[in-house]
Amino acid sequence: MTDTEPVCVEGLTLGPVGGGAPVLADASLTLAAGRVLGVVGRSGSGKSSLALALLGHVRPGLGLRAGRVRVAGTDPFAPGGARRVRGRLVTYVGQDPAASLNPARRIGAHLADAVRRGGVPHAAAPERVAELLARVRLPYDRAFLRRRPHEVSGGQARRVALAAALASAPRLLVLDEPTAGLDDGLAWELRELLEETVREEERSVVLVSHDPRWVGSLADEALRLEAGRIVARGAPRTVWAAGPGAGRERDTDRAAQRAGGLRASGLFAAPGRGAPVLRDVALTVAPGTCTAVLGPSGAGKTTLARVLAGLLRPAAGTVAWEEPGAIRQGRAAAVQLVAQDAYGALNPRETAERALTRPLTALRGLDPDRAAAEARALLARVGLGAGVLARRPGALSGGERQRVALARALAAGPRVLVCDEVTSALDPDTARGIVDLLDELRRADGVTLVLVSHDLAAVARCADRVVVLDAGEVVESGPAREVLRQPRHPVTKALVGRRRATGPEHGRSA
Structure with a gap:
């Protein structure tokens, strides 16, 4: 050298x-x-x-x-x-x-x-x-x-x-x-x-x-x-x-649906003072199912995720989480957002242990000893060891931060989980594991999922239905298998077509 x-x-x-x-x-x-x-x-x-x-x-x-x-x-x-x-x-x-x-x-x-x-x-x-x-x-x-x-x-x-x-x-x-x-x-x-x-x-x-x-x-x-x-x-x-093999296959068995559903109608919203990013958006997520939100960058997917999670007030329209007597709009313990920017979502001064034990004590009422034990169990569930507990976000890799953010959302015991590009910073094996975990939460625990993603493999693996956004409007929706196999709208066709046309075998010429 x-x-x-x-x-x-x-x-x-x-x-x-x-x-x-x-x-x-x-x-x-x-x-x-x-x-x-x-x-x-x-x-x-x-x-x-x-x-x-x-x-x-x-x-x-x-x-x-x-x-x-x-x-x-x-x-x-x-x-x-x-x-x-x-x-x-x-x-x-x-x-x-x-x-x-x-x-x-x-x-x-x-x-x-x-x-x-x-x-x-x-x-x-x-x-x-x-x-x-x-x-x-x-x-x-x-x-x-x-x-x-x-x-x-x-x-x-x-x-x-x-x-x-x-x-x-x-x-x-x-x-x-x-x-x-x-x-x-x-x-x-x-x-x-x-x-x-x-x-x-x-x-x-x-x-x-x-x-x-x-x-x-x-x-x-x-x-x-x-x-x-x-x-x-x-x-x-x-x-x-030469890398590690693929993750386990999806188990398609589903448990009884025990969670609350989600319904949104007539949503208009903008993160700033400009023109609305969302325009008359409506969707329904049945209890215990997963709906994926697709669309090109800038289509309004993250804005929709924030509205559904109660973090952004819409200019018009309604959002309701349907579990009578248990879920109310904006209630943190019932609806959790796992954001795309895990680094920005985690407090840079808090250790992973503090990030997990805080919702465990504040929202679920666990005593300190039980909260500490549950924090370790949550990390194990997202594929992290106890050694991560003492580390702050700056000392974690991007994938580790994303998994800590997911564990923190799970710590609240949510009935509705809104995930915004949760696999974007993960290697394929870890991403498959996280998607399998989300599917397990849905099947075993009855958690209702909204999955915002560009990863069509994750969508095909986990989603029951798909909603496609373009320029803030819903341009196509339907059963996931049907939309991915026979897309109708040009935007959906472009998203699915590009995925079909690209693959690891397409190498760069010398």
């Missing part, structure tokens, strides 16, 4: 400051200009830790134990190195892009700052902002530029963050789960954009992803991490095939 490569990592080891097993052990790699490296592995395997190390960053409580990193000859861990690297030589788009955007600043101000940091004169900044928005398929108009991060969808926030990352024309672009929260159409438009920027600008890309289609179609080579160690490297198809 030589420092002449744009990216050179040698023997990198990261671990807890006070001792303990490393989260990344003896990692080495090089990446040439204009090449794309895919990084794959289970949630918690060290993927994000490796990606952040390229910027000279380690999560709280971790430290650099051994090894070195060079990006275009600069050591980001050297004094002043991170300042020289970040936002100039390297830019990063994380799993929770909205968390990197100041909630008080408007989208236009974020992008204007980014292009000026990239050396664009003030007078030329609007033209550069317009160019960047066009490249990531976002509108350049006053209404959109004046929105704040919480007033755009999760997919739109991700594309805003990507536009800001491209503003400084970096040598290395690090993308951590870039397709999480994007529908298949936008995901593959993003792939085309990245191919263009790699080919025309000789930019190197490190792509952390759970999506084998992305790794197979975009990356020149891939590496697999397991328990912090690189265990395979080579052609993406070979590396992916």
